[in-house]
Amino acid sequence: MKLLLDTHIFLWFISGEKRLPEDMLYNIRDPDNEVYLSVVLLWEAIVKYQLGKLPLPQHPSVYLPIQRQKHQIASLSLSVTSVSQLANLAKIHRDPFDRMLICQALEHGLTIVTVDDTFCAYPVSVLNRV
Numbered sequence: 001m002k003l004l005l006d007t008h009i010f011l012w013f014i015s016g017e018k019r020l021p022e023d024m025l026y027n028i029r030d031p032d033n034e035v036y037l038s039v040v041l042l043w044e045a046i047v048k049y050q051l052g053k054l055p056l057p058q059h060p061s062v063y064l065p066i067q068r069q070k071h072q073i074a075s076l077s078l079s080v081t082s083v084s085q086l087a088n089l090a091k092i093h094r095d096p097f098d099r100m101l102i103c104q105a106l107e108h109g110l111t112i113v114t115v116d117d118t119f120c121a122y123p124v125s126v127l128n129r130v
Contacts, residue, residue, distance in 0.1 A: 040101060082107045109125075
């Protein structure tokens with residue numbers, strides 16, 4: 001399975017947060033799965049960090065790439081094709097960062113790992129709470 005981590009899932013994963021469901025933790029750690037972290041996550045984290053809404057031990061531009069590499073999670077860049085999919089994406093989810101993750105998942109055939117039920121309203125594969 002090819003997994004794309006939502007921001008809160010990655011943050012819970014790297015911090016050992018107990019709110020991360022066991023099945024998600026298992027799938028992220030499963031060596032048979034390809035796990036990706038979108039550059040969109042870094043963008044979102046920097047914005048929230050600058051607004052004082054995301055406390056981290058270091059600036060996200062330093063901390064998050066180190067954590068991504070430490071946990072052997074692949075980076076997913078943002079392509080013109082993904083951004084262009086916004087034109088056809090239903091306006092169900094209001095968060096622009098999450099909408100872009102949906103576009104990337106559609107383009108690359110990824111399963112989004114999230115506890116946000118709104119993702120399930122889109123024609124994208126979602127690994128959600130069991």
